[in-house]
Amino acid sequence: MELLSPEGLRQDGRRPRELRNLQSAVDTLGNADGSATFELGNTKVMAAVFGPRAAQGKSSGGRRDADIRCEFAIAAFSQSERKQLSKRDRRILEVRSMLKEALKANVLAELMPGTTIDVYVQVLAADGSIGAASLNAAFLAVADAGIPVKDLMAACVVGLVQDTPILDLNQMEEQMSRGPSLMMAMHVGLKKIVVFQADGRMPVEGVETLAELAEGGCQAVGKAMRSVLLDNTRKLALARGPVRL
Amino acid sequence: MTSKGQRRYAAQGIALGCRADGRAGKDYRPLQLELAVVPQANGSARCLIGASEVLVAVKVEVNVPEEDFPDQGVVHFSVECSPCASAAFQGRGALDLGADMAGNLRRSVLGGSASMGGSLDLKALCIISGSRCWHVHVDGLVINADGSLLDALSIATRAALTDLQIPRVDISPSDDPEDEPEIELDDDPEHAASLDASRIPVVVTLAEAEGRPAVDLTADEEASCPGPRVHVAVNGRGCICGLHKQGNAPLQLEALQEMLALAQQLGPRLCKAVNAQCTAQLHGRRQHA
Numbered sequence: 001m002e003l004l005s006p007e008g009l010r011q012d013g014r015r016p017r018e019l020r021n022l023q024s025a026v027d028t029l030g031n032a033d034g035s036a037t038f039e040l041g042n043t044k045v046m047a048a049v050f051g052p053r054a055a056q057g058k059s060s061g062g063r064r065d066a067d068i069r070c071e072f073a074i075a076a077f078s079q080s081e082r083k084q085l086s087k088r089d090r091r092i093l094e095v096r097s098m099l100k101e102a103l104k105a106n107v108l109a110e111l112m113p114g115t116t117i118d119v120y121v122q123v124l125a126a127d128g129s130i131g132a133a134s135l136n137a138a139f140l141a142v143a144d145a146g147i148p149v150k151d152l153m154a155a156c157v158v159g160l161v162q163d164t165p166i167l168d169l170n171q172m173e174e175q176m177s178r179g180p181s182l183m184m185a186m187h188v189g190l191k192k193i194v195v196f197q198a199d200g201r202m203p204v205e206g207v208e209t210l211a212e213l214a215e216g217g218c219q220a221v222g223k224a225m226r227s228v229l230l231d232n233t234r235k236l237a238l239a240r241g242p243v244r245l
Numbered sequence: 246m247t248s249k250g251q252r253r254y255a256a257q258g259i260a261l262g263c264r265a266d267g268r269a270g271k272d273y274r275p276l277q278l279e280l281a282v283v284p285q286a287n288g289s290a291r292c293l294i295g296a297s298e299v300l301v302a303v304k305v306e307v308n309v310p311e312e313d314f315p316d317q318g319v320v321h322f323s324v325e326c327s328p329c330a331s332a333a334f335q336g337r338g339a340l341d342l343g344a345d346m347a348g349n350l351r352r353s354v355l356g357g358s359a360s361m362g363g364s365l366d367l368k369a370l371c372i373i374s375g376s377r378c379w380h381v382h383v384d385g386l387v388i389n390a391d392g393s394l395l396d397a398l399s400i401a402t403r404a405a406l407t408d409l410q411i412p413r414v415d416i417s418p419s420d421d422p423e424d425e426p427e428i429e430l431d432d433d434p435e436h437a438a439s440l441d442a443s444r445i446p447v448v449v450t451l452a453e454a455e456g457r458p459a460v461d462l463t464a465d466e467e468a469s470c471p472g473p474r475v476h477v478a479v480n481g482r483g484c485i486c487g488l489h490k491q492g493n494a495p496l497q498l499e500a501l502q503e504m505l506a507l508a509q510q511l512g513p514r515l516c517k518a519v520n521a522q523c524t525a526q527l528h529g530r531r532q533h534a
Contacts, residue, residue, distance in 0.1 A: 029330070042284045071328055071335070075386050076325070077302035078283070122388075125284060
C-alpha cells in the first residue's frame with residue numbers, strides 16, 4: 001500500500017507537512033500537583049506530577065538538586081491489538097529514560113535541593129508519535145505544577161516516506177514506512193534541541209531537511225501548548241482576584 | 246486529612262446524614278458517563294463519580310474456547326491503577342488493589358467459576374463450537390482516585406459493554422474438510438452486533454459509620470471510617486448478584502441486613518441512571534451517523 005497518493009496526500013487525507021488535530025488541557029486530575037492531557041489525532045496521553053516534595057529514601061537526601069523520577073505506562077487497550085506491556089519492557093524503558101533525560105535538561109533542578117519530583121505518564125490511546133505526545137503531556141504537567149523550567153519544551157515526530165518528508169506520523173505510517181524517522185524535542189524560545197532520536201538509515205542531506213521540518217513542527221506544537229498554559233493562567237488569575245501589593 | 250478530630254468529624258457527619266459536601270448518608274455524588282472514549286477499543290466508557298474517574302475499555306479477539314465450555318465465549322477482567330490517580334499508587338503499591346477490584350468485577354458480572362447464572366449470555370460469544378469463540382477483554386484503568394472506585398468501575402463496565410460492537414464474522418468452510426474453516430472479520434460497523442448488557446449488575450459499596458450504613462465515601466471519608474466495607478452487586482431489578490465483605494473489621498448481622506436493604510434500593514436507581522445516559526449517547530451517535 002502506498003502511504004502517499006499520487007496527488008501527494010496521506011492515507012488519512014493530510015498533506016505531508018500537516019499536523020493532526022491537536023488538543024491539550026492542564027489541571028485535569030484532582031490528586032496530582034500538576035496534570036495534563038495531550039491529544040494528537042487518535043493518540044491520547046495523560047501525565048501527572050507529584051512534587052516537588054521532601055526527598056524520600058536515603059540516597060537522595062543529601063542531593064544539591066531535585067531528583068526527577070519518571071514512570072511510563074501504556075494501557076493494554078490503547079493499541080489496535082490488545083497488549084499488556086510489563087514495566088520492564090524494552091519499549092517502556094526506552095521512552096521512560098527519554099522522558100527523564102529531557103525533563104532533567106529542562107527543569108531548573110538546582111533551585112529545589114533535597115526534593116523529589118515524580119512524573120507519571122499514561123498512554124490512553126496509541127496512534128503513533130507516542131514518545132513525542134508523552135513528552136508534551138509531561139511538560140504541560142510540570143508547568144501546571146508550577147515547577148521552574150528553562151523554556152517551553154515541545155516535541156514532534158517527522159519521517160521520510162517515498163523521499164517526501166512528512167510531519168506527525170500516525171501508527172500506520174510508523175509501521176509501514178521503510179524510511180527513516182526522527183523524534184525531536186526542543187526549547188522553542190531558545191531554539192535549542194533537547195532530544196534528537198533518529199531511527200533508520202538516511203542520507204546526510206536528508207537529516208537537515210527532516211530537522212528543519214521537525215523544528216517547524218515543534219514550534220507549531222509549542223504555540224498550541226503555550227496558549228493552553230496562558231489560558232489556564234488567565235483563569236487562575238481571574239479566580240484569584242486583583243493583586244494587592 | 247489525618248488528624249483524629251477531623252476523622253471523627255467526618256465519621257459523625259456521615260452518621261448524622263450531613264457530610265462535608267452536604268450529602269446525606271445514602272446519597273451518591275453526581276454521576277457522569279461518556280461512551281466511546283477510546284477509538285482503538287470495541288467499546289469503552291469513562292465514568293466520573295464526583296472527583297473519582299475511571300475508564301473501562303473492551304476489546305474482542307477470536308480465540309479458542311475453554312475446554313470445559315466449548316460452546317461459550319471467554320470474558321477476562323483486569324484493572325490497573327495508574328500512578329497518576331493517587332500518590333498512594335506509585336511503584337507496586339496498587340497491584341493488589343487492582344487485582345482485588347478485577348476479581349470483584351468478574352464475580353459480579355459472571356457469577357461463579359462456571360459462570361452459571363452470570364449476567365452475560367456467554368453462548369452468544371461462540372463462533373464455532375469447540376474451536377473458535379470471542380475472547381472479551383474488559384480492561385479498567387483508574388485515572389483519579391477519590392473513593393468509590395469499584396462502584397465507578399462497575400458502572401463503566403456496564404456502559405462499556407452496552408457500547409460494545411462485536412464485528413460480524415463470515416465463516417467459509419475450507420476445501421479440505423479436515424482443516425479448520427476460515428474466519429473472516431467484517432469491519433463494517435453497520436453489521437456489528439451488540440451484547441445484551443441489561444442484566445449486568447452495578448456494585449454498591451457500603452460502609453458503616455457509627456452504626457449507620459453509608460454509600461459513596463470520598464477518599465477522606467474512607468480514611469475516617471475504618472469499619473467494614475461491603476460490596477454488593479445489584480442488578481436493575483434490585484436482585485443481589487454478589488456480596489463481598491472487605492477488610493477484617495467485624496460486622497453485625499443486623500447491620501448487614503440494613504446495608505443490603507439500602508443497596509437493593511440504590512442499585513436499580515443507579516442502573517436506571519446509567520441506562521438513561523447510555524441511551525441518550527447511543528441515540529445521539531446514531532442520529533449523527
